[in-house]
Amino acid sequence: xxxxxxxxxxxxxxxxxxxxxxxxxxxxxxxxxxxxxxxxxxxxxxxxxxxxxxxxxxxxxxxxxxxxxxxxxxxxxxxxxxxxxxxxxxxxxxxxxxxxxxxxxxxxxxxxxxxxxxxxxxxxxxxxxxxxxxxxxxxxxxxxxxxxxxxxxxxxxxxxxxxxxxxxxxxxxxxxxxxxxxxxxxxxxxxxxxxxxxxxxxxxxxxxxxxxxxxxxxxxxxxxxxxxxxxxxxxxxxxxxxxxxxxxxxxxxxxxxxxxxxxxxxxxxxxxxxxxxxxxxxxxxxxxxxxxxxxxxxxxxxxxxxxxxxxxxxxxxxxxxxxxxxxxxxxxxxxxxxxxxxxxxxxxxxxxxxxxxxxxxxxxxxxxxxxxxxxxxxxxxxxxxxxxxxxxxxxxxxxxxxxxxxxxxxxxxxxxxxxxxxxxxxxxxxxxxxxxxxxxxxxxxxxxxxxxxxxxxxxxxxxxxxxxxxxxxxxxxxxxxxxxxxxxx
RNA sequence: CGGAACGUGGCGCAGCCCGGUAGCGCACUUGACUGGGGGUCAAGGGGUCGCGGGUUCAAAUCCCGCCGUUCCGACCA
Numbered sequence: 001x002x003x004x005x006x007x008x009x010x011x012x013x014x015x016x017x018x019x020x021x022x023x024x025x026x027x028x029x030x031x032x033x034x035x036x037x038x039x040x041x042x043x044x045x046x047x048x049x050x051x052x053x054x055x056x057x058x059x060x061x062x063x064x065x066x067x068x069x070x071x072x073x074x075x076x077x078x079x080x081x082x083x084x085x086x087x088x089x090x091x092x093x094x095x096x097x098x099x100x101x102x103x104x105x106x107x108x109x110x111x112x113x114x115x116x117x118x119x120x121x122x123x124x125x126x127x128x129x130x131x132x133x134x135x136x137x138x139x140x141x142x143x144x145x146x147x148x149x150x151x152x153x154x155x156x157x158x159x160x161x162x163x164x165x166x167x168x169x170x171x172x173x174x175x176x177x178x179x180x181x182x183x184x185x186x187x188x189x190x191x192x193x194x195x196x197x198x199x200x201x202x203x204x205x206x207x208x209x210x211x212x213x214x215x216x217x218x219x220x221x222x223x224x225x226x227x228x229x230x231x232x233x234x235x236x237x238x239x240x241x242x243x244x245x246x247x248x249x250x251x252x253x254x255x256x257x258x259x260x261x262x263x264x265x266x267x268x269x270x271x272x273x274x275x276x277x278x279x280x281x282x283x284x285x286x287x288x289x290x291x292x293x294x295x296x297x298x299x300x301x302x303x304x305x306x307x308x309x310x311x312x313x314x315x316x317x318x319x320x321x322x323x324x325x326x327x328x329x330x331x332x333x334x335x336x337x338x339x340x341x342x343x344x345x346x347x348x349x350x351x352x353x354x355x356x357x358x359x360x361x362x363x364x365x366x367x368x369x370x371x372x373x374x375x376x377x378x379x380x381x382x383x384x385x386x387x388x389x390x391x392x393x394x395x396x397x398x399x400x401x402x403x404x405x406x407x408x409x410x411x412x413x414x415x416x417x418x419x420x421x422x423x424x425x426x427x428x429x430x431x432x433x434x435x436x437x438x439x440x441x442x443x444x445x446x447x448x449x450x451x452x453x454x455x456x457x458x459x460x461x462x463x464x465x466x467x468x469x470x471x472x473x474x475x476x477x478x479x480x481x482x483x484x485x486x487x488x489x
Numbered sequence: 490c491g492g493a494a495c496g497u498g499g500c501g502c503a504g505c506c507c508g509g510u511a512g513c514g515c516a517c518u519u520g521a522c523u524g525g526g527g528g529u530c531a532a533g534g535g536g537u538c539g540c541g542g543g544u545u546c547a548a549a550u551c552c553c554g555c556c557g558u559u560c561c562g563a564c565c566a
Binding site: 004156 | 490523524525526527528557558560561562563564565566
């Protein structure tokens with residue numbers, strides 16, 4: 001493997017894969033479409049997870065765990081749901097192996113065939129609603145506000161590390177409510193939580209909107225989403241929150257008695273974000289040196305690299321250890337890279353590849369002057385600070401980098417968001433890349449035609465209100481919605 | 490599932506056309522020198538050439554079959 005990553009301008013897809021592999025975030029698993037999340041990548045996931053989990057709990061949700069296996073028959077209860085997921089379900093048909101007769105290996109034991117096959121969850125609405133049926137009898141049992149952090153399997157044809165893999169990690173919230181208003185409010189509350197954490201913690205500017213009929217979740221009445229622009233100007237759906245109406249309650253016959261002693265179906269929501277967010281962070285912030293991590297989710301916020309010759313070694317190492325504990329006392333996540341086996345130049349490149357926001361160099365020169373050299377990953381700037389300064393400046397520096405990365409990504413999105421005036425301009429824009437903010441007549445046939453001609457899809461509907469005086473970019477009819485069109489991952 | 494390419498030390502590749510001792514770079518091991526942007530020199534270790542069959546005195550190389558992977562489409566968080 002070469003030392004550098006493929007430049008983004010040369011081959012964006014290859015750049016992405018290079019960064020994932022060289023920053024040691026993930027590796028390919030032995031089964032097609034699977035990935036191994038390596039410790040550094042998993043640490044990023046843990047930070048993202050912690051940020052979301054905190055907000056979920058603050059908004060009244062509890063974590064639980066539902067089984068991986070779902071009876072096949074459950075999948076067919078909700079008509080749209082089965083249509084949406086049937087083609088990508090992994091199915092368990094047998095329960096054991098046996099040695100082959102010639103002893104050369106193992107084979108499926110035909111005697112162990114299951115009467116009813118099991119589906120490995122592609123999402124858990126069905127299994128969860130089969131339990132909610134048992135748990136809900138009265139309005140006094142509502143609302144139920146449950147979340148789970150789990151792995152799921154969707155047998156995709158083509159996969160890409162973090163963005164689309166056969167198995168991935170996510171969280172899925174599943175709530176049950178007595179009224180439509182309450183369920184709709186929950187749906188909106190959670191998309192707002194998604195927006196906040198994406199923007200405040202991942203420094204990922206997102207657009208909040210509603211999915212079109214074609215793009216919404218299989219089984220939902222309405223799907224709300226957050227959409228982000230990646231470094232190649234394509235869109236990435238980064239989180240979704242669904243208002244499910246009474247669809248699953250009806251499919252699983254979940255009713256309750258309201259205060260007037262009337263039997264009613266329960267209203268539902270579900271919402272999820274996945275390890276795909278790691279892909280979003282990589283593509284929103286990464287550059288040709290590798291990853292650039294927002295300090296709030298960086299496993300290491302500042303790395304200290306000692307620089308010494310044999311005669312200065314003990315003195316420098318002593319000083320860096322002291323500095324490390326001073327900086328740790330500020331609450332920052334610090335790594336002292338005291339490996340003696342690689343050169344400082346190697347460490348610089350390695351930590352830049354891994355996106356550590358701040359690098360602090362300390363060598364004999366600094367020792368004499370009581371200073372340190374500080375390099376910012378976001379701007380590449382190198383600055384000299386006195387020993388005292390760095391301790392008070394580091395927290396500020398991390399805050400600046402956090403907001404700087406957000407601002408860079410938002411400016412990039414704004415600079416690449418256009419309002420094309422006619423169909424030719426639209427087509428040209430979809431060729432060169434970017435978001436198109438324009439009118440759409442709301443007709444699924446128009447949407448399909450646009451996708452067919454340009455590969456662009458409705459990323460989200462910005463406002464449910466009919467926009468005055470705006471025409472559909474494709475049909476020229478009065479627009480039903482103001483939307484964002486873009487090519488998406 | 491349609492189109493294309495590729496399977497050779499851990500990784501990336503050359504060798505194949507034209508059959509005859511399996512090679513290069515990176516990585517790895519040991520030592521010395523080095524150390525402020527991916528170090529230098531020296532000495533080492535490691536390969537059933539994806540699997541199965543065929544042709545041949547002889548197969549990484551030619552032929553047939555299978556398996557796998559990647560890329561491009563359709564599908565998708």
